[in-house]
Amino acid sequence: MKEKFNFPTLSESAFLRYFNFSALYFAEGLAQGMLFVGIPAWMAMQGKSPSEIGKFAVACSVPWTFKFIVAPLMDRYTYLPMGRKRPWVLLGHLGLMLSIIAFAFVPDPLNNLDIFMAAAFWVSSFGAIQDAAGDAMAVDVVPPDQQARANGYMQGSRMVGSSLSLVLCSWILNKYSFQASMLTLFLLVAIITLVPVFLREQRGEKILPFTYGQASETSQKLQISNWGVILKALFNVFKLRNSILVVILLFITQGAYNFFETLLPIFAVKITGWTNVLYSQAFATADLIGGIIGMLAGGYLIERFGKKRMINIYFLLIVSLVLALNFAGTYWQNTNMLYGFIITYRLINAFAKIGVFAIAMQCCSKNISASQFTIFMTMGAMGSIAGAFLVGPIKENFNWNITFIFFELFIGLAWLILQFINLEKHVAKIAEIEYESSRNLVDSEYSI
DSSP: OOOSSOOOBGGGOHHHHHHHHHHHHHHHHHHHHIIIIIHHHHHHHTTOOHHHHHHHHHHHHGGGGTHHHHHHHHHHOOOGGGOSSHHHHHHHHHHHHHHHHHHHTOSSGGGOHHHHHHHHHHHHHHHHHHHHHHHHHHHHHSOGGGHHHHHHHHHHHHHHHHHHHHHHHHHHHHHTOHHHHHHHHHHHHHHHTHHHHHOBSSTTOOSSTTSSOOOOHHHHHHOOOOHHHHHHHHHHHHTSHHHHHHHHHHHHHHHHHHHHHHHHHHHHHHTSOOOHHHHHHHHHHHHHHHHHHIIIIIHHHHHHHOHHHHHHHHHHHHHHHHHHHHTOGGGTTOHHHHHHHHHHHHHHHHHHHHHHHHHHHHTOOGGGHHHHHHHHHHHHHHHHHHHHHHHHHHHTTSOHHHHHHHHHHHHHHHHHHHTTOOHHHHHHHHHHHHHHHHHHHHHHHHHO
C-alpha cells in the first residue's frame, strides 16, 4: 500500500526547513511573549511587587532547566516511522495546547498566585519539551552551512510570534479577561501545530501513527538505542574545553537578558508611568522589527563576517546602549525615549542571540543532538532563573543606575568568555567523537 498524498519532507528542501523551524519558533514565541513579558507587565500594573513578579518569572523559567532530563529520552526513544524528533515535537505541541487551556481557567489569578504560578509552570514545561525537540530536529536536518541562517529565521520568528501575542493577547486581557486572552493564545498555537503535522523529516515516513509509512534508512543510521553509547558520547563531548565555555557563555548571556527584561516592564510602569498594554505594544513593536530584520539579515551577517566577530560587535552595542540609558536619567519619563530604547535593544539582542545559538548548534553532534543541544539550552535556562532571582535582591537594595550597571557587567563577562572559544578545533573533535560512537555502536550490536 502506498501513501495517498505525496507530502514534502524537510530533508529535501531548504525552504521547507526554514519554514518549518520558523513555524515552531513562532509558536514558541506566542507562549513566551505572554509568560515572560505580557503577564509580568500586567502584574506590575496591578500593583504586584518586584519580588512577586520575579517569582512568577522563576516559575516560568524553571521548566527549561529540566529539558536535560527529557532530552536523552528523545535521543534514546522515538517512533522512527514518524521520524527521529517529529513525534516529540507533536507531543510538545499537544501538551502546550492542553496546558494553556488549564492556565486559562485559573480562578482570580492575581489573588491565587500559587495556583497561577503552578499553571504557568506547566505551560512553560510543555513549551520546553517542544523547544528541545525542535532544536534537536534542526541539528539533525539542517546542514552546517545553513545553520546560521536557520537560527536567524528561528529567533526572528520567535520574536514575531512574541510580538503578535503581546499585542493581541494583552489587548484582550485588558479589554475582556485573562481567560479570553489565554484561549486566544491556545487557538494561535493550535493553528501553527498543523505545520509539524504535515511536514515529515524524511521521505516515506508516516504523517500520523495510523497512516502509511516506514522508518527511513537515514533515521535508522542516526538513531542510537544503547544507553552506554549515548552516555559515553555525551561525556566525551562535554569534557571538551569549548563545550564548557559554550555552557558558561549561555548561562551568563541568558541570565543577563532575563534579568534586564524582567526589570524593563517594572521600569516602564513605575518610572515612566506606562500601562501594561503600552509596554506590551512597545515590546511587540520591538520584537516585530527585530524579528523581521533578524530573519532577513541576522543569519546572513554571521555567515558573511563570522560568528565571534559579529557577537563581539553586538555585545559592545548592548553595553553602550544601556550605558547611554544610565546617563539619560532626566529623560526616563520621556515615552519616546523609552520606546526607542526598547526597539533598539531588542534588535541588537536578537542579533546577539542568533549568533550565540548558532555557535551552540555548530558545537553539537548529530548522534546525540537532543541531549547535547538541550544541555546547552538548559544551562541558558538556569542562567535565566538566576537572572530572574537577582531582580528582587538587586533592585530592592540598589537604585536603577546601579541595577543597570550589574547588567552591563554580566554582558562584559560574557564577552570575555567568548574570546576563548575555538570553533574550528571543536568541530574537528566532534567528528572524532561521532566516528568513535559509530564504532562503539557496531561493537555493542556485534557482541549481542
